[in-house]
Amino acid sequence: MLALGQDEIAKYPFLADAGQYLKEQGFTLEQFGTDPDLAPLIEKAYNRIHAACEGDPQSYKSDIIENQVSNTAALPREVFSFLLSIVLLKLTGIPTLAKRFALSEAMRAESYLEKDLKNISNGSNELPIRIIEDLFSITIKKHDDFFVMPISDYIKHSVYFHEREWKLINRHVENGQVFLTPHQTVRLVRKELGTYITSKILTGKKPSMIPGFEKFVNNLLSYSKKFSVSVVSTGEYPPCIKHAIEVLEKGENLPHSGRFMLATFLLSKGQSVDQIAPLFKNAPDYNERVTIYQLNHLAGTSGSGTQYSCPSCEKLRTQSLCFAIPECDNIITPLQFGKRTK
Amino acid sequence: MNEHDVKFLEDSFKKYYFEHFDQIHVPKKTSEREFGYQKFNSGMIRHISIKDDKELHLLLMKNVPSDVYCSNAYYSFPNLPMNEKEWKEADMIFDIDSKDLHLDCRMSHTVSICGNCKTISEYSNQCKNCGSAKLDKKSLPCKNCIEGSKNEVNKLSEILIDDLGVDKNNISVYFSGNEGFHVYVYDSQFQNLGSRERSELADYILFKGVIPETFGMKKFKPERSLFPDLSEKGWRGRFSKEVFKTKTKRPKVVTELISAGYSQFQKYLETLSNQIGVRIDPNVTIDIHRIFRLPGSLNSKSGLTKLYCKNISRFEPYSEASLLSDEKVEVLAQCPVEFKLKNRKFGPYNNEVISVPTFAAVYMICKNLATVSQNVK
Ligand code: SF4
Ligand SMILES: [Zn+2]
Numbered sequence: 243m244l245a246l247g248q249d250e251i252a253k254y255p256f257l258a259d260a261g262q263y264l265k266e267q268g269f270t271l272e273q274f275g276t277d278p279d280l281a282p283l284i285e286k287a288y289n290r291i292h293a294a295c296e297g298d299p300q301s302y303k304s305d306i307i308e309n310q311v312s313n314t315a316a317l318p319r320e321v322f323s324f325l326l327s328i329v330l331l332k333l334t335g336i337p338t339l340a341k342r343f344a345l346s347e348a349m350r351a352e353s354y355l356e357k358d359l360k361n362i363s364n365g366s367n368e369l370p371i372r373i374i375e376d377l378f379s380i381t382i383k384k385h386d387d388f389f390v391m392p393i394s395d396y397i398k399h400s401v402y403f404h405e406r407e408w409k410l411i412n413r414h415v416e417n418g419q420v421f422l423t424p425h426q427t428v429r430l431v432r433k434e435l436g437t438y439i440t441s442k443i444l445t446g447k448k449p450s451m452i453p454g455f456e457k458f459v460n461n462l463l464s465y466s467k468k469f470s471v472s473v474v475s476t477g478e479y480p481p482c483i484k485h486a487i488e489v490l491e492k493g494e495n496l497p498h499s500g501r502f503m504l505a506t507f508l509l510s511k512g513q514s515v516d517q518i519a520p521l522f523k524n525a526p527d528y529n530e531r532v533t534i535y536q537l538n539h540l541a542g543t544s545g546s547g548t549q550y551s552c553p554s555c556e557k558l559r560t561q562s563l564c565f566a567i568p569e570c571d572n573i574i575t576p577l578q579f580g581k582r583t584k
Numbered sequence: 585m586n587e588h589d590v591k592f593l594e595d596s597f598k599k600y601y602f603e604h605f606d607q608i609h610v611p612k613k614t615s616e617r618e619f620g621y622q623k624f625n626s627g628m629i630r631h632i633s634i635k636d637d638k639e640l641h642l643l644l645m646k647n648v649p650s651d652v653y654c655s656n657a658y659y660s661f662p663n664l665p666m667n668e669k670e671w672k673e674a675d676m677i678f679d680i681d682s683k684d685l686h687l688d689c690r691m692s693h694t695v696s697i698c699g700n701c702k703t704i705s706e707y708s709n710q711c712k713n714c715g716s717a718k719l720d721k722k723s724l725p726c727k728n729c730i731e732g733s734k735n736e737v738n739k740l741s742e743i744l745i746d747d748l749g750v751d752k753n754n755i756s757v758y759f760s761g762n763e764g765f766h767v768y769v770y771d772s773q774f775q776n777l778g779s780r781e782r783s784e785l786a787d788y789i790l791f792k793g794v795i796p797e798t799f800g801m802k803k804f805k806p807e808r809s810l811f812p813d814l815s816e817k818g819w820r821g822r823f824s825k826e827v828f829k830t831k832t833k834r835p836k837v838v839t840e841l842i843s844a845g846y847s848q849f850q851k852y853l854e855t856l857s858n859q860i861g862v863r864i865d866p867n868v869t870i871d872i873h874r875i876f877r878l879p880g881s882l883n884s885k886s887g888l889t890k891l892y893c894k895n896i897s898r899f900e901p902y903s904e905a906s907l908l909s910d911e912k913v914e915v916l917a918q919c920p921v922e923f924k925l926k927n928r929k930f931g932p933y934n935n936e937v938i939s940v941p942t943f944a945a946v947y948m949i950c951k952n953l954a955t956v957s958q959n960v961k
């Protein structure tokens with residue numbers, strides 16, 4: 243865990259250990275639900291979530307002004323509202339809300355991170371640098387007005403950008419390092435910052451309801467209906483495969499395990515590499531040369547002779563790729579879906 | 585290939601391996617590599633583990649392979665099927681092949697073999713005998729092509745060292761045993777990169793995907809000061825040297841570029857990529873599961889050795905990598921183009937029985953331009 247100053251916790255509240263922070267401040271979660279003096283803070287948290295999900299973060303009144311917390315009393319309020327937001331989202335358990343909230347928080351943090359990066363001195367190892375290193379495994383160093391990082395660290399992240407300016411060829415590269423402005427440095431990790439915050443909300447057990455929180459949780463539950471998309475799962479493909487195709491069609495990132503499942507499934511169904519390749523066109527890191535190579539590799543046509551088989555449902559469950567429906571009963575691989583066996 | 589030819593090639597290869605064990609070694613971290621080999625007239629055998637030099641030499645003697653390969657990847661279990669190997673990391677490999685340079689000399693040293701009637705002729709797109717367009721092209725040694733490839737190797741090394749920060753000592757250059765070079769990069773920061781990331785590095789080296797902004801050109805109100813300078817590092821520096829040539833010419837060229845406009849500049853960058861980009865084969869660089877010809881082994885396309893090049897500029901592949909014996913053999917040759925090996929000229933031969941050294945005979949047989957004369961022996 244990074245050691246954090248007071249201002250820093252307010253700017254980057256996702257770095258704080260929630261339980262420990264509350265303890266240090268002498269509070270328990272239950273108090274927020276029952277103590278009338280603390281109740282407005284839940285309201286504030288609710289507004290923070292609502293504003294984030296509406297895509298209108300301005301409507302949430304932050305107590306941080308000009309990169310500084312406006313006054314000492316405001317600081318805990320700011321941190322509490324974040325931590326309570328997380329608790330509310332955990333209690334609600336709706337991934338869409340968590341993702342929207344996380345993305346909005348990531349963008350808020352991004353603007354602080356950029357300003358903080360600009361202000362640090364050469365060769366120092368201040369918080370923003372450590373955040374980037376701890377959270378994203380990118381080693382960066384300040385070098386005049388730029389930040390330098392190893393090329394390999396840079397490309398691991400930059401391949402997810404469609405825009406050509408992110409290609410290595412369009413960057414200042416020297417002696418194994420890439421040079422980026424503070425703005426570019428922060429942009430490089432925006433998506434992953436969102437993912438990091440999402441994982442903070444979605445991992446771990448769903449806590450049991452805290453008295454005084456019900457009203458807000460219920461409000462969020464009914465509010466979330468607005469974002470629900472109904473997945474109709476009928477026809478020849480099992481839900482896991484349909485879901486993967488949908489993710490790709492939306493141009494969202496499908497993890498490697500998901501791509502592996504989809505490709506091996508379709509190859510086993512007799513589709514050719516040329517038929518499958520276009521499915522990946524919208525992936526944020528799409529590259530024709532690489533897609534064809536990888537599909538040929540999985541099909542065993544590139545020389546290795548090994549055709550990879552589609553993972554089992556059990557494996558897919560552990561990879562969070564399974565979206566089982568009643569028709570999935572008693573099958574052990576997605577390939578058996580729809581084949582009625584008695 | 586007929587059995588007499590196979591027998592002759594196997595005997596010659598076996599003799600080479602027996603006499604050159606000192607030059608054929610297993611690579612570092614042997615136990616994590618996948619090996620494979622092929623025999624004449626038969627398929628590939630892969631997913632083999634080899635412990636040490638001794639085991640490798642035994643394999644060479646026992647199987648007399650036409651080609652021997654080893655992975656650039658390191659695996660936990662190299663001898664298991666691909667999906668169970670557990671990939672750990674891979675050396676970076678760049679393939680530079682003369683045929684990708686499309687030099688003008690190409691036709692003059694290429695022969696065509698008809699896939700239909702087997703007629704051998706000088707370079708053409710249609711068989712003179714039967715009119716078929718299914719022609720197999722075989723290129724013979726050419727100094728010009730090799731010089732061109734060497735130049736690409738030098739350009740590549742410069743980028744690897746100056747831009748990508750690779751330690752000079754971690755770069756090894758090998759003659760491929762036919763018409764090009766394989767450049768290996770060991771122990772770099774790129775070892776654990778996947779195909780997608782390696783593709784980015786390939787594009788960087790190829791000068792592909794460039795946008796005008798990178799070289800200072802903007803869609804609206806371009807500024808002279810944003811254009812690169814000759815003293816700059818990386819592609820901006822190389823661009824300047826190629827496009828401006830000298831400091832004094834820079835202002836004039838910048839004016840021309842700006843007045844030609846943005847989309848013209850974009851087109852210009854694309855043509856430039858053929859001149860200053862390095863002609864590597866990107867499909868080789870992104871492949872992290874491939875097995876590559878083992879250094880020190882023979883290439884069955886030529887009978888030449890895949891040889892380590894200490895000094896690329898002085899390296900003479902067609903004499904240094906021709907390591908088979910001088911012993912004379914009689915062959916029936918149909919080779920319409922002259923070629924040079926070990927500083928000796930051969931051909932052209934017009935369907936004649938000739939007596940040539942083993943290395944030249946093997947070379948022609950590997951290229952399907954000769955066959956062991958049956959009346960000998
Ligand atoms: S049970 Fe199997 S087939 Fe059904 S969604 Fe899950 S992984 Fe797919
Ligand atoms: Zn013919």
Ligand SMILES: [Zn+2]
Binds near residue numbers: 687693728
């Ligand atoms: Zn040539």
